[in-house]
Amino acid sequence: GAGVSQSPSNKVTEKGKDVELRCDPISGHTALYWYRQSLGQGLEFLIYFQGNSAPDKSGLPSDRFSAERTGGSVSTLTIQRTQQEDSAVYLCASSLLRLAGLTDTQYFGPGTRLTVL
């Protein structure tokens, strides 16, 4: 694809509801990342998928957050029982391949702005 795409672009939900955010990485990219950006803050790492390896979930802030990546391509980030502090822009990025000793350039999607009322 031309770039990383995310949907929806904006999501407004009520406290306590579940939400699903979707990310379509660049075709052929094996690595996929989720970050969260709260107002005035830098990007906070959430989770990382690399090929068929077990994901790195070390950045997930609570057990209400989960993510999956089906078929090594599309990823869904799910937030259960949303809280107001979950309001942020959720960014997805992908990179071509994580080679030992090298940094892969991460290409970001436009993000999903989540607002929890």
Place this chain on the structure above:
Amino acid sequence: EDKVVQSPLSLVVHEGDTVTLNCSYEVTNFRSLLWYKQEKKAPTFLFMLTSSGIEKKSGRLSSILDKKELFSILNITATQTGDSAIYLCAYDRGSTLGRLYFGRGTQLTVWP
């Protein structure tokens, strides 16, 4: 805990001015430092720096890394209104994990 500190947090200049954005980091391991430009939501890649003292340049933008003093600078000459954005600095620790560690960014506003 490792961290990235960017300064200033915000900067307002007029078109034609030159700006210097700073990024300092405290890391136990380091592979590379990256700069991104974030205009609306999607950060776009600018530079990746791995070696000290070697300037990377793209048009009016340039960046350099000092691994001894643990900082990097991003210079923008002859600024234009289109340069208005948040500039993010991030580093790769060089572990087997892919995550980047980001600073809070510098909000640059260029007035006509």
